Amino acid sequence: MAVEFSEIAEAEFQELLSRYPNTLAAMLPALHLAQREFGWISVEVMDYVAEKLDVHPTRVLQAATFYTMYNKQPPGKCHIQVCTTLTCALMGGYELMDHLEEKLGIQVGETTPDGNFTLTEVECLASxxxxxxFQVSYSDGESDYFENLTPERVDEVLEELNEKLTDLPDPRKMHS
Ligand code: FES
Known part of the structure; x- marks a missing residue:
């Protein structure tokens, strides 16, 4: 299926273009919009964004591959991003990561086979x-911060996330 912005996304795209001096400057927000719209940033999506911005596709490829917040593979419906920068590391960030790996049955950087959860390690999230x-990005474009975490609280959060799963689109099916 060819990628194309919905009417709402197209209006948002035009609005953000109006806020930047040139289309190149609008690339990062355009990629954010594309990720929300299409679930992840495939080569097909990069080409589409390049065409929309009238820039060479390699410029989009460079930006999309440089920034870790753009998913180059379909993420899980819930993308759990654990901060392990200094303060979080000192306060137990790695213990949370170990706990999540055990509970989800995956290693950091992986997605559960059912496509529900992706686990990644990120730098400071300013909290x-x-x-x-950790931050959880949902496949519907929303996200939440979960703070002051303990392994026990992580178990509760996972239960809350499991309850949300049925309402979330599967990024693997949002485009080819
Ligand atoms: S060190 Fe984790 S939010 Fe800043």
Whole structure:
């Protein structure tokens, strides 16, 4: 299936273009919009964004591959991003990571076979005062911070996330 912005996304794209001096400057927000719209940034999506911005596809490829927040593979419906920068690391960020790996049955960087959860390690999310913490990005474009975490609290969060799964689109099916 060819990728194409919905009417709403197209309107948002035009609005963001109007806020930047040139299309190159609008590339990062355009990629964010594309990720929300298409679930992940495939080569097909990069080409589409390049065409929309009228820039060479290698410029988009460079940006999409440089920044880790752009998913080059379909992520799980819930993408758990654990901060392991200094404050979170000192407050138990790695213990949370170990706990999540055990509970989800995957290693950091992997997605559960059912496509529900992806687990990644990220740099400081600017919530150091409530360390340790992680962010969850959902496949519908929303996200939440979960803060002051303990392994026990992580178990509760996983239960909450499991309850949300049926309402979330599967990024593997959002485009080819
Ligand atoms: S060190 Fe984890 S949010 Fe800043």
């Amino acid at each position: 150091c005062g409530t360390a340790p913490m």
